[in-house]
Amino acid sequence: MRIALMELRRGLDELALVGTPDELKLPGEWFRHPVEALVRVQPLLGGWRLSLSLQTRVHRVCDRCLVEVELPVSEEDSCLILPEAERPSVDEEDRVLLFVPDQEWVEVDQVVRDALRLSQPEYFVCRPECRGMCPACGQDWNEGECGCQPAAPDSPFTTLATLRKPL
Ligand SMILES: [Zn+2]
Numbered sequence: 717m718r719i720a721l722m723e724l725r726r727g728l729d730e731l732a733l734v735g736t737p738d739e740l741k742l743p744g745e746w747f748r749h750p751v752e753a754l755v756r757v758q759p760l761l762g763g764w765r766l767s768l769s770l771q772t773r774v775h776r777v778c779d780r781c782l783v784e785v786e787l788p789v790s791e792e793d794s795c796l797i798l799p800e801a802e803r804p805s806v807d808e809e810d811r812v813l814l815f816v817p818d819q820e821w822v823e824v825d826q827v828v829r830d831a832l833r834l835s836q837p838e839y840f841v842c843r844p845e846c847r848g849m850c851p852a853c854g855q856d857w858n859e860g861e862c863g864c865q866p867a868a869p870d871s872p873f874t875t876l877a878t879l880r881k882p883l
């Protein structure tokens with residue numbers, strides 16, 4: 717996703733960008749739909765502050781019940797686009813993209829990629845109350861009980877282990 721510096725210099729205050737997961741180098745098993753970015757621009761220190769609202773859909777497989785789900789993702793992030801000379805004068809809480817005098821474009825791909833990657837937990841559950849699946853027969857326990865005998869039906873540790881499964 718590239719933004720022309722000329723457009724920013726002209727005083728553009730909002731723009732919309734679209735990128736494919738491929739272009740943005742997002743993991744293809746999760747990201748299969750275009751990413752839309754609405755970018756709001758504010759002048760700052762001879763450069764600009766960009767606020768990005770990102771939207772896409774992700775494809776995930778539940779780590780408890782193995783059901784595949786597709787869900788919308790919305791993320792907000794921001795970055796600063798500054799002339800190289802301004803580097804030392806900013807505290808860098810935001811990501812800073814520097815540009816040189818004759819540069820024509822800035823790339824915000826990495827900002828977008830990081831925001832979307834961080835939105836996705838490694839361990840994914842389709843919903844907090846997902847009951848998982850039977851390890852013996854593969855029955856989805858969200859759809860009903862199976863006839864399998866639990867390994868240790870009366871052990872309090874069985875329940876504890878289920879409750880303590882990380883989200
Ligand atoms: Zn699930």
Ligand SMILES: [Zn+2]
Pocket residue numbers: 850851852853854855862863864
């Ligand atoms: Zn079973």
